[in-house]
Amino acid sequence: MTKPRISETDHGIQDDATVDYYDVMQRKMRDDGHLYTPLIIGAGIMHGNALEIGPGPGYLGLEWLKATRNTKLTGIEISEAMIRMARRNAAEYGYLDRVAYIPGTALDLPFPDGSFDAVFSNASLHEWEDPVRVFNEICRVLMVGGRYCITDLRRDMNLLVFWYLKRCVEKQEYLPGLISAHNASYTVNEIPDILSRSALAGAVVTKNPFSIIIAGQKPTG
Secondary structure (H helix, E strand, C coil): CCCCCCCCCCCCCCCHHHHHHHHHHHHHHHHCCCCCHHHHHHCCCCCCEEEEECCCCCHHHHHHHHHCCCCEEEEEECCHHHHHHHHHHHHHHCCCCCEEEEECCHHHCCCCCCCEEEEEEECCHHHCCCHHHHHHHHHHHEEEEEEEEEEEEECCCCHHHHHHHHHCCCCHHHHHHHHHHHHHCECCCCHHHHHHCCCCCCCEEEECCCEEEEEEECCCC
């Protein structure tokens, strides 16, 4: 039986030591081919100007830029320490002219209506204080016909899969962070109800062994 959800902080990762560790972990995921960039592209997000919510150290979006042409990316991140890391990584990729990271919260996206061709995010949904409000904001800043793809851990993952994730944490002092994120994540059955109360009610919800995947297109009418 899946345990009840336990809310997590909505302040992001702020301290430099944890940011450094998270960067190392995400870099390894990139090098091992475990980022969700192909999934983002598979959702039809392949062109134009995209918004990434909660980019962290930036690798998902930077790999998206690398895999696409004539694209630009804006990352909105609540952690100033993560923004500094993401900018450093963007410089390493040579993409400072294609990406901008700005401080802010997904609850009130600081962009005009219809600003983006696409919105994507990974591993931040469980931190959103009010997911309905964020889904509404995503719909607002998308152009008509724009696509979105939101992925995150799922609380109803198989226990053996979660055991594997815990084994992948190299420093035991960061294990509580993974457990907290897992406990704050949603189940596949919880997401449709949340979406039904938002402007993204028509989203398609699927899953893989680790994650929930929410994808769709802003209605044209």
